Amino acid sequence: MAHKRIFDFNRELSEVQSDISRVSNDLDTVHKESEQNKNNLNQLENELMGLGLEFKIDSTKLINREINIYSEEYLNRLSKEIENELLKEINSNFLIPSAAKRDYTMAIIIGFVGALVDMLIVKVPADINYLGQFTQKGSEFTGWLKTLGIDENGNLSGLFNKLEQVCKVSYDASTTNGLGEYGEEVSGFYPKTHRLMSLGHDPFFGLIFGLIDLFNGSITLIDSKGVIHSIALEKFQETPMQDKIFAPLLWLGHLVSDLCTKMGLPIPGWGFTQLLQFGSFGENERTIADLTRWMYIEGYDLRHFLTIGTVPGIIELLTRIYFKCTLKKDELASPMYAKNLKELQENIRLQRLLFCAHSVAASGNIIKTILHQGNPLAFNTAELLGFIKQSIRIGQVNRRDKTGEKVIRNRDRINKEWNDNKL
Template identity: 70%
Template sequence: MNKKKIFNFDTEFLKINNDISKVSEELNLNKEQSRQNRDTLKSLEKELIKLGLTREMMPSSTLSNQEINVYSEDYFTRLSTGIEKEILKEINSSTNLLPPISKLDYVMALLIGFIGSLVDILMVKIPKEINYLGKYLQEGSSFTGWLRSLGIDEDGSMNEFLAKLEKVCKVSYDVSTTDKLGDYGREVSGFYPKTHRLMSLGHDPFFGFIFGLIDIFNGSITVIDSKGIIHNIPLDKFQETPIENKIFAPLLWLGHLCSDVCTKMGLPIPGWGFTQVLQFGSLGENDRTLAELTKWMYLEGYDLRHFLSMGIVPGTIELLTKIYFRCTLSKEELASPIYAKNIKELQNHIRLEKLLFIAHSVATSGNVIKIILHQGNPLSFNMAELLGLIKQSVRIGQMSSRDKTGEIIVRNRERINSEWGKI
């Protein structure tokens, strides 16, 4: 079955071919007449030479031996096919469906990313003051320090509300020492009061909603110990959990988390407990594995409160970028058709995502500089900003792989309208 063409030039090309064939026949006749005249001139030259006439004669003009190209029907068929391919290539092209951003946009995105880096270096800093490697005294974050002061009185004790919440919201996964795990305790390594919230998955602010509810219903505790081994340990004390505790398990989980936020060790960053399975690597002077390094970071104050401090950087970038975007957003034309407004809205969204991606990339690069300035201290690593860059990278990938059929149709329609308007 022949493929249907967008434009059919066959009839026009056939007519042109016939006209050129006629012209070609006339040219062939003229060529033959010229050849005969040339032969006659040559014979006359030879007779003059025989008669002894020696005068300089202009060399006879030589005709090119190249035959005149007669454009055949096959030639025009190939030409038509070539034009068809070029048209299809233009129609299906999507090179201009990711609208470019202006030089001003680039400058502002770079500037906003630089501001985010300054906030990271000057405000977020590290969780608390530390004498890193015993020779580098590094200042902690004043904002994280302020967050650590919330919920406790001058003596360091929790306020009355949080203390009551801790008593009411008793959960099975709040075991803090191995001796409370019975005979199973000998199999769990590295589990003690300062690390129990890191290793107990029920204390995770995000994934804890799953593991915490499972532990409350089963009267157990789910732990990833310092060797990367996952344990689910039933506890005799909680095997006969009252039915009301199971009904209100989500509230118990949330209440217990709130009571732990303001404690000295605090809660781990969401998902941080799973780093204990990373039993590889040899980092720093002490040749720590990744699991050992992340545990050390938690013990040095790299917890949920400092995660909120780190979140100031991506928050600042998002706020400043969206303010600039709103201030430079072009006004909508009231008379524009709905499809044009939708396309314009999509292009504005793509522009915003590009601005955010550039700004987050700059801020993440700034965090690398911050780590270098802190002599490679891993506590200066901004986890929240890295998540911001990952989020934007995913969105850029989604935009590039989106279905562009509708946009291509609108773009081609506008191109046709503009070309016909020139005629």
């Protein structure tokens, strides 16, 4: 598809081209006559030499250069080159000024602070002798969270104990014995793993699977072999109607009661990792499913997820504080389109700051995992999600429709050039 011309040189310069073409034809005639004279001189020189006369005419002194002819073809080529340069400038993608060095410096510092929090505060869920030879200290913050809601004997206290007694649900079976005859077909299901495998205990997706199980008197789970089971439990087939009516409250109440137990609740979506029956990691050649199940058993639960969430939380907080403190004030007389463009530019600046900071923090988490001898418990899932989220936003920024920005940018440049020329 041909580009629409910005300036039609064929129309604007038609008269000039006609004059130059006429002059060019005259010069062409002169050039031909000069060539003929040059040939005549060469012929005369040869005749004189044939008569034995040592006489040579230096024709280069008479005609020592070619005559440039500015034809119509030349002007058309020149007009196309100028038009291409104009199109290149108009369609330039450098619409937003590059981030200042101060912005990059602050983003790196904030990311470094997040990495330090990850190493010094988040650590791993609890003290562990990893691989039987590496003693690694657990997070004190996670340890404090695990003291909430229980008494000195480790039993649920107060509201949590009452919710445990009241909010009975069908999907809370903790051993294969509670699954009836079907229990023999379920692998790896026991008290320490039942909340991970039972999808009704998921803090996010559990609202869907938990309600289905409550209405059907069943349990939906994914066992250690990655097999999905939906088992109807005879004990819950005669569920009272009031329990079904208040099913969302039962689900929420049971979720809260399990929050402060020893094993706690899994991270949202963590139960679906049992479907990932591939990979070979570590000395025991664990699959991803085996690895994530081991992490949950070792304390990588919702409470530790709150701890690791402090890293992306601090990054978001510090970055936005810096961004707010460095915002330029709007000019009262600025037109609306200029204010909208400024708002867009500032938002892109914020996304760049966050992406840079999250990149540094995510890199710091990789270093932390290496320093912990590759212990997967040192992996910061929350920061990884923050980095992925910011990467997606940066991709959206780069793929945005830039038409409006180009129009405003080109308009402002034309106005500036016009005012400069008037001065």
